[in-house]
Amino acid sequence: MNHEKEQKTTNLAFSGTITSQLGGETITSCYQCGTCASSCPVAKITDKFNPREIIKLSLLGAKEEVLSGDSIWLCCSCYNCQERCPQKVEIADVIYALRNIAFEKGYIPNLYSEFASSVTNDGRIAKISKFMEQKRSTIGLPPLQPTGVEALRKILSATGFDKLQQKKEGM
Amino acid sequence: MNETKVGVFLSDCGKQLSKILNFEALTDYVKRVPGVTLIGRSSEFRRGKGLQTIVDAIKDGKVNRIVVAENLPKLSEVEIAQAVEDAGLNPYLVEVVDLKDHCAWPHRDTPSEATEKAKAMLLAAIERAKLLEPIGKLEFRALKSALVIGGGIAGIQAAIDLADLEFEVHIVEKEPFLGGLAARAGRFFPTDDCAICIQSPASDVKTITHTSRKCVYRSGFSEIPKLDVHTNSKVVEVEGVPGNYKVRIEKRPRYVDETKCVGCDLCTTVCPVEVPDHFNAGLKTRKAIYINIPSVYPPAYVIDGEVCKFHECTKCVEVCPTNAIDLNQKSEQKTLNIGAIIVATGFQEFDSNVIKEYHYEDENVITNLEIARMIDGFGPTGGKIVRPSDRKPAKKIVFVQCVGSRDKRWNEYCSGICCMISLKHATLIKSVNPDADVTICYIDIRTTGREHEYYYERAREMGIKFIKGRPTEISRDEETGRLIVDVEDALLKRILELEADLVVLAPAMVPAEGTKELAKILSIDLDKDGFFKEYNAKLRPTETKLRGVYLCGGTTFPKDAPTASLHAHSAAMRTVKFLSKGKLVKDQRTAVVNEEYCGDCEFCPVTCPYDAISLEETTDGHFVARVSDLLCEGCGICVGTCPVGAIELRHFKPDQMKAQMKGLMSINGTLKPLVLALCCSECGGTTVDSSGMAMMKYPANVRVMKVPCTGILQVHHFFHAFKSSAQGVMVVGCKSDGCHYEVGVQKAEKKVELAKILLKEYGIEPERLEMFNMVYIEGDKFAEAAQKMTERLERLGPLQLMEGR
Numbered sequence: 011m012n013h014e015k016e017q018k019t020t021n022l023a024f025s026g027t028i029t030s031q032l033g034g035e036t037i038t039s040c041y042q043c044g045t046c047a048s049s050c051p052v053a054k055i056t057d058k059f060n061p062r063e064i065i066k067l068s069l070l071g072a073k074e075e076v077l078s079g080d081s082i083w084l085c086c087s088c089y090n091c092q093e094r095c096p097q098k099v100e101i102a103d104v105i106y107a108l109r110n111i112a113f114e115k116g117y118i119p120n121l122y123s124e125f126a127s128s129v130t131n132d133g134r135i136a137k138i139s140k141f142m143e144q145k146r147s148t149i150g151l152p153p154l155q156p157t158g159v160e161a162l163r164k165i166l167s168a169t170g171f172d173k174l175q176q177k178k179e180g181m
Numbered sequence: 182m183n184e185t186k187v188g189v190f191l192s193d194c195g196k197q198l199s200k201i202l203n204f205e206a207l208t209d210y211v212k213r214v215p216g217v218t219l220i221g222r223s224s225e226f227r228r229g230k231g232l233q234t235i236v237d238a239i240k241d242g243k244v245n246r247i248v249v250a251e252n253l254p255k256l257s258e259v260e261i262a263q264a265v266e267d268a269g270l271n272p273y274l275v276e277v278v279d280l281k282d283h284c285a286w287p288h289r290d291t292p293s294e295a296t297e298k299a300k301a302m303l304l305a306a307i308e309r310a311k312l313l314e315p316i317g318k319l320e321f322r323a324l325k326s327a328l329v330i331g332g333g334i335a336g337i338q339a340a341i342d343l344a345d346l347e348f349e350v351h352i353v354e355k356e357p358f359l360g361g362l363a364a365r366a367g368r369f370f371p372t373d374d375c376a377i378c379i380q381s382p383a384s385d386v387k388t389i390t391h392t393s394r395k396c397v398y399r400s401g402f403s404e405i406p407k408l409d410v411h412t413n414s415k416v417v418e419v420e421g422v423p424g425n426y427k428v429r430i431e432k433r434p435r436y437v438d439e440t441k442c443v444g445c446d447l448c449t450t451v452c453p454v455e456v457p458d459h460f461n462a463g464l465k466t467r468k469a470i471y472i473n474i475p476s477v478y479p480p481a482y483v484i485d486g487e488v489c490k491f492h493e494c495t496k497c498v499e500v501c502p503t504n505a506i507d508l509n510q511k512s513e514q515k516t517l518n519i520g521a522i523i524v525a526t527g528f529q530e531f532d533s534n535v536i537k538e539y540h541y542e543d544e545n546v547i548t549n550l551e552i553a554r555m556i557d558g559f560g561p562t563g564g565k566i567v568r569p570s571d572r573k574p575a576k577k578i579v580f581v582q583c584v585g586s587r588d589k590r591w592n593e594y595c596s597g598i599c600c601m602i603s604l605k606h607a608t609l610i611k612s613v614n615p616d617a618d619v620t621i622c623y624i625d626i627r628t629t630g631r632e633h634e635y636y637y638e639r640a641r642e643m644g645i646k647f648i649k650g651r652p653t654e655i656s657r658d659e660e661t662g663r664l665i666v667d668v669e670d671a672l673l674k675r676i677l678e679l680e681a682d683l684v685v686l687a688p689a690m691v692p693a694e695g696t697k698e699l700a701k702i703l704s705i706d707l708d709k710d711g712f713f714k715e716y717n718a719k720l721r722p723t724e725t726k727l728r729g730v731y732l733c734g735g736t737t738f739p740k741d742a743p744t745a746s747l748h749a750h751s752a753a754m755r756t757v758k759f760l761s762k763g764k765l766v767k768d769q770r771t772a773v774v775n776e777e778y779c780g781d782c783e784f785c786p787v788t789c790p791y792d793a794i795s796l797e798e799t800t801d802g803h804f805v806a807r808v809s810d811l812l813c814e815g816c817g818i819c820v821g822t823c824p825v826g827a828i829e830l831r832h833f834k835p836d837q838m839k840a841q842m843k844g845l846m847s848i849n850g851t852l853k854p855l856v857l858a859l860c861c862s863e864c865g866g867t868t869v870d871s872s873g874m875a876m877m878k879y880p881a882n883v884r885v886m887k888v889p890c891t892g893i894l895q896v897h898h899f900f901h902a903f904k905s906s907a908q909g910v911m912v913v914g915c916k917s918d919g920c921h922y923e924v925g926v927q928k929a930e931k932k933v934e935l936a937k938i939l940l941k942e943y944g945i946e947p948e949r950l951e952m953f954n955m956v957y958i959e960g961d962k963f964a965e966a967a968q969k970m971t972e973r974l975e976r977l978g979p980l981q982l983m984e985g986r
Contacts, residue, residue, distance in 0.1 A: 041587070043624040043651035044669035048676055053669075062671060094538065094653055096588035 021071040027111060028068055034107030039097040040065045046091035046101050052084055059084040061091050061101050068108065077112040083119050113174060126175050130166055133157030185311045186218040188244030189303065190235055192251045194281050195224045201285040203296045210300045216311050219243050227257040232264050239268040246274050246310040250303065252281040254870070271315030273768075273832060276306045282873025283885050287964065294881040297850020301884065305844025312837045321765040321811050323424035324520035325349060327756050330416055330699065333361020334379065334742055335734025335749040336525030337397060341382050342753035344408040348760065351409045351517055353416055353430055355695070357483040358473055360397055361527055362735075365460065365550055367557040369742045370605040371636045376742055377476075398478040412479060415695070417514065419522070419702055422811050423729025424765050426519040434510035435483050437470070441505035442481035444472075448497035448506065449482075456488050462551035464561035464569060470497050470506075474559045481505070520729070520760045522703065523752050524713060526696060527735035527745075531585040531592060531689040538654045539584065539686060544569040545664055546655055546684045548584075549602050556609050566610055566617065568682045570662070574614075575683035579666050580607060580621040581652050586689030587624065594710050596739045599687040600627045604640050606685065611643045620646040620679060622668050630741065648677070655684050690739035703730055704792050712737050723752035726790060726923060727812075728765075731755050770832045771813035772820065778827035779805045785819040785828055790923035794819060816922035817893030821932065833889060839901060845884040846906040853882035854908030854974040856967065859898070861891045863921040864956045865913035872960030879967035883911075890914075892925025896936045899950055903982065909949045909974045911966065916954045926954065946977050 028034035046061040047053050053060050059081050067076050076082065082105055091101040112118070118126075129135060138154055146153065166172050189211050193199040204222065211217055219238055223231035226249050238244045247265060251257040254277050262272035280299050288295035325348050329340045332354030344350045352359070363369065363376035378394045382402045395401075403410050411432055418429040454469035461467075469489040470482050484497075484506070491508050498506045530550050533541040540546055545568050547555075554560040555567070568575045580603045585591040600623065607619045621640075626647070628637045641647070652668040658680075666679040692711045700707050705725040708714040713736045716724040723731045733752035734745040759765075772794075780803050786794040793812035796804045806828065808819075817830045829835060842857065849855055860866040866887045872879070888894065891914035902910045912933055914926035930952050937947035951970065955962055 039589075041624060042671060043583075044649070044671040045651045045653045047669035047671070047674075048650065048653040048667045050676075053676055057674070060669075060674060062669065063674065090653075096583070096590065096651065098589040 021073040024071040024073040024076075025069050027073075028104065028107055031107040031110060033100060033103030033110075036097075036099045037065060037068060037104050040069065040099050041097060042066060043096060045094050045096060046099075049090040049094050051088060051090070052086055056084070061085070061105070064105065064108070065099070065101070068104075076108060077115055077117050080119065082108045082112060083122065116174075123175070126171075130163060130172065130175065131159070133159035133162050185216055185246050186244045187214075187216045187246040187248060187307050187310050188219040188221065188235070188238050189217055189307065190221040190223070190226045190231070190247070190249045190251075191280075192226045192231065192249070193222070193224055194252050198281055198285045201289050201292045201295055202280065202299050203292070206296055207299055207303065211303055211307070214304060214307050216246075217307060226251050227253065227260045232261065235261065236264055236268040239265065239270045245270065246276075246313060248276045248278065248303065248306045248310050250278050250280045250299075250306075252279060254279040254282075273316040273770075274310070274313050276310040276313065278302050278306045279870070279873070282870050284873075284881070286873050286876050287879050288881040289876070290878065291851070291881055294851045297848050298881040298884065301845050301848040301850075304847055305841045305886070308840040308844045309837050312834065312840055314831070314834075316831055317769050319767055319769050319810050321422070321424050321767075323760045323763055323765050324518055325760050325763060326517075326519050327351070327521050327523060327760070328353065328416075328426075328428055328517060328519045329523045329525055331361065331525035331527055331693075331734070331736070332356075332359035332410065332412070333525060333527050333734060333745075334363045334376070335527065335736075335740075335745040335752075336361070336523070337379055337402065338746050338749035339523050339525060339733055339753040339756075340408060341380065341402050341405070342750055343756060344402075344405040345382055346757060347407065348520075348757070349407040349409075351411060351430075351519070353414045354410070354412045355415050357413050357435060358477040358479070359410065359412065360478070362529070362550075363742060364397075364473065364477075366553050366602075367560075368553075368605065368609070370601045371630070371632045373605070373609070396476055398476040398480060403478065410479065411515075413483070416699065416702060422809060423727065424520050424760065424811070426522065426729070428517045428519045428522070429514055430517065431512055431514050433512050434486065435481070436486070436489070436506060436508055436510050437482045437484060438505045438507060439479045439481040441503045443503055443505075444480050444482070445502060447500045447502065451496040451500050453494065453496065454488050454490060456485070458561065460554075461561040462547065462554045464551070464554065474557075476559075484508075521731065521756045522729065523731045523733060523756060524699065524703070524705075524736050525732075525734045525749065525752075526693045526699060528690045528712075528739050529693050531691045533584055533686050533688050535591060536585060539581070539652075540655050540657070541686065543655070543657055543664070545575075545657075545682065546686065548686045548688050549599065549606060552606050552610075552683075552685045556606060564613070566614065566683070573682075576616070577618045577663075577681045578607075578610060578620070578683045578685060579652075579664075579679050579681040580619070580685045580687060581655070581666070582621065582623040582626075582687045583651060584686040584688045585691075588689070592689040592691060592710065594689075594738075595627065596690040597627065598690065598739050598741050601630070601633055601636065601741065603685070603687045604628070604636055604645075607645045608636070608640050608643055611640075611645060615643075618646075619644075620648060620681075622648045622650055622652050622666065622679075624649070624651050630743075648679075650677075690735070692736075696736075703727070705730055710738075721755075723748060723755050727792070729759060765811070767811070769810055770815040770830070771810045772808045772815070772817065772828050772830055774806045774808060775827045775829070776805045778825050779823075780827075782824065784822045784824065788822040788924075788928070789819055790814075790816075790925075814922060816890040816925055817888065818890065818922060818925050818928055820893045821895050821925075821928055830889065830893070833893065838886075838888070838898070839905075841886055842902055843905050845886055846902070849882060849906075851880060851882045853880050853971050854979070855906055856883045856909045856911060856970055856974065857902045857905075857907040858883055858885045858911040858913055858967065859891065859894060859902070860885055860887050860913040861915060861921075861925070862887045862889050864915035864919065865891065865926075865953070867957040868913065868955040868959050868963045870960075871957050872963045875960050877960055877964035879964045880971050882971060883967040890920070890922045890925035891929035892920070892922060894929050894932055896932055896939065899933075899936045899940075903945070903949070903980060908980045909951075909970050911951055911953060911970055913953045913955055913963065916956060919956065945980065945982075948973060948977065949980065 085105045266272040329336045329352045340350045366376045369376040414432040420427045448470045449468045452468035455466045457463040458467035460473045470484045558564040586596045650668040654667045664681045706714040731752040733748040793809045920926040933952040940947045
């Protein structure tokens, strides 16, 4: 990263945004020891994800880079890092906080978006395929009934989730 | 005493004050105050002719109370008090007011208002002076003997200093041998010298030059007259007072007579019991009768009572050529008469087992203290670096820094010395075995001491590898049997799996075992990290809140050997200062209990920061508080605590305070609401002084009254101020964590909070009362606060008390 680019992407208020978000409070304690990175099963297999780097970039205010990139969505939430962090930084929760901020800004990976649509439309986290129905009947299970999705929609509407979701779909 | 005759001496500070204050008006005013028998005027009264006027007036019997308006109040107070005492009057019958810094200078733009305020200040001082009582001098015994708890490098150095100065010294060491951590560490950085050598005692007649230093065991320090070493011993109980303690120590049996043992080693050759040698990191075994290393002090073997077969065996007894072994020895207790106590119990390694992912239970994962034993030629491997699992040479060695330190889960602080310890061990390994592959995994390398950075550079030159990253896990590869260290090289952003034969952990340094218990026995405080707390890190770095108890070495925080030594000499100096006269002299500026009112509550003993108050049973079965004049520091926190007003300060009695308050509020002279600023005599009061000295302005309606510590204040004092015409009250104390009497200002803060609630209840605006925490360099803050308080009161309008309704 050259100097000029860093100047453009630096947003000093960003760490304040994160600490005021639920789960993001502890980020400023990080002293970059790398315990999280070496604990991380994802970082072991791909250099696209490194929790230490996400925290460093966030603290330096590289807001756009962190929010628009893929890396925050790669955390598998195993909480290994959080267990072992010597500064009690709640790393996995910080990443959730970053995801929430990204979601609000409309940075939502397609996979998450589809998942969300499935929940709001059918009330299920997975689509029911014909294959699945067949399999159920062969082992004597009854066909799946439609879920009470109306109540769920009310909740999602009250929390403003549906608007965020629409924002994404409109993009 | 006969009728009070107050002499008032007004200094105009070289005619500077008379440019602002109307001294004729002041003289006229003072003249009419009842009890004033003499008024003197001069350009200064703290020295020369001015001071002589005061002395003459006392000698002629014209006055028996002195009020001096003089600048530089603290200096003046000392000089005038001394002269007054020499003239035959008790120095506590003097009251000094500062008409310059507290009046003329801050109010120089409104001279007539300043003059009216000066009248009030003088009246307050005169009324207080009339009620002053003489305060006597007390003498206490101070034994010229010291107890040093802990026989490591720090304890030994402090003991030698004191013994060389002919103090009686007792060293109490819990282990059977002296030397503490240094004896195990072998060498110390950055010189790689023996850790165990000490400065030769001055009394050593065979010492060739004063620069000579020697190993503890051959230094001859134990031969200094009046120096006693009690090994295998611990302090059980401390009774008495500073200068005159009775300390009970318990000595566990050694089973070997130190005066007979010649160290021939025959006993170990016949002893059938073999156990792991913990001193040597369990890398070898030792017998039930043993010494740690060849050169120990005392030079006598010891029997490990937990494993010896005693009378079932007796082989050592039979073989001992000097009949030094006595299997019937029992624990014994001794009481020592001690003037002062030096705590030098040091620190120890944190238990690495707590961090499960580092698998310290694996034989090949060891700590810095254990590798130190391996490096030591006297150690279990004869200086060879091996894998403990198979004793084969360790070729690949990984050091892991910050094990349990800088870690919020265990010890938040940086232990400070572990980086240098690991660098020392890494370079020592490299220098005997240049082919060894040595890596140090670190978060930050901290080499802040003198020459320490060169040491780090040398390590890099020698080819030691550095990885910036804290390992997350150490595991054993079952196939190869080698250790795997998972770490991210944060600089390269690479996740690494380092192979190692041997992993050396650099554990946090934590307070020595038994620190908490000892703190309880001695009634001294620990800090939040569990180390002993010094009274003031800058000014009294070896003192505790108790006179007579001192700290040195790693007891206050992990230290390297040179710093521990420095600390030890400093503690010895303080001890000498305390005991050298053989007596302790102090003024009886202490608290005193009115036993008629006091009874059956224990608020003051609990609140007193100096444990100066105890409850004693009276003949009629009640419990009353008794103040130790020796321990009392005269802060008045007890006065601020007593629910029935049964305790008071001899030099700050309630009627004196009330008279002073009334005087200050007697004349306003301005159109603004009167404000009483109750300041402590430490930081709070000096902030007011400094604002005046720097000619910062605030209005003359603000009147200052100093108390020893804001902790003396009770809620009724605030109400009394309002009753005495104050429209607002400021309480000015030290910073919350900087009270000179530990907790006084915190008590005052609580009192102010409580009073605010009550004021509201009584229909008085709670904003009329405010707490401020200030230090000397914040004079501007005081001036600003005084100005703002005035404006606030102007907005609130006049105070309506019940009488006014």
